């Protein structure tokens with residue numbers, strides 16, 4: 001097994017954003033090419049520890065910074081050497097980072113794909129060097145070499161969003177109809193379809209019975225999708241919807257929005273272009289700090305919280321078992337005895353080559369009423385001087 005001394009983060013742009021999250025102090029930069037720059041942290045000793053390569057999609061979304069941080073900390077605490085790279089939302093950059101990990105002797109890879117279907121070749125390379133792969137949070141598609149998938153129950157995330165809207169509008173007991181719009185995620189991300197299906201399966205009986213109306217007529221997954229989960233694209237699409245279908249004073253009752261980045265864009269569009277007086281029910285996912293502020297202000301109604309440090313703990317325990325040569329299943333959950341819910345699923349995640357065994361954690365609904373209890377009370381966030389919740 002090769003040993004290395006470098007901790008690497010790829011891309012100058014990413015380095016510039018590190019100050020923002022403040023989680024990667026003490027690193028040195030080395031010029032590699034005009035576009036790319038390596039950040040080298042020479043603190044690791046050349047002592048033969050197993051090397052874990054972690055490839056995250058982007059630092060532009062709050063959560064992946066937290067995931068990278070939790071994974072790095074947990075693996076290092078357990079005695080591993082960690083190579084962490086961010087793909088900057090660029091597929092080639094993600095592939096370069098993974099190739100570097102393989103060249104550096106990574107013993108196991110943890111990958112969250114930017115585009116689920118674009119990693120086939122680099123994964124093949126990993127497989128030919130017998131490097132096992134955990135697909136983290138998002139499933140890698142079209143590869144027969146994915147060993148495990150660790151995520152939250154993505155269908156349940158969408159279901160919770162749909163159920164929230166059904167309950168908030170009291171659709172089961174109400175005689176009148178309500179107007180709703182859908183904002184879905186990135187079709188290149190396998191999760192986006194699960195979120196949509198979870199929500200739509202709850203909402204569609206009410207759409208069919210006429211209790212929910214979609215005035216834009218845009219309700220299928222692709223027509224409501226948002227490339228790269230972009231806040232700006234979600235905002236642009238929603239401005240168009242408001243100006244085209246609601247300008248004459250039609251009431252917008254709810255927006256089933258797949259995550260917090262798209263919910264931020266949608267909330268901005270509503271604030272600028274919606275003329276109605278009512279508070280629009282707006283869902284989200286991730287409990288991003290800016291969205292928690294919006295929830296406090298009433299600009300967003302709920303978010304689905306996924307405790308990322310738990311996701312990294314499951315990944316760590318799974319990786320340890322895999323590196324020992326085990327082939328864990330349900331037994332990992334029994335042995336680990338984690339203080340949180342996690343289920344082993346062998347049927348839901350078909351990656352178009354085979355069904356991948358998955359460890360799925362359970363998400364939690366956060367609203368204005370329970371945000372302090374669930375997030376601060378349970379020690380995941382702290383309150384700053386302005387009363388805003390900051391993730392720990």
Ligand code: BGC
Pocket residue numbers: 061063137138189191192229259260261285286
């Ligand atoms: C994750 C979400 C996230 C979205 C955008 C999804 O794959 O599960 O938590 O909001 O990607 O980054």
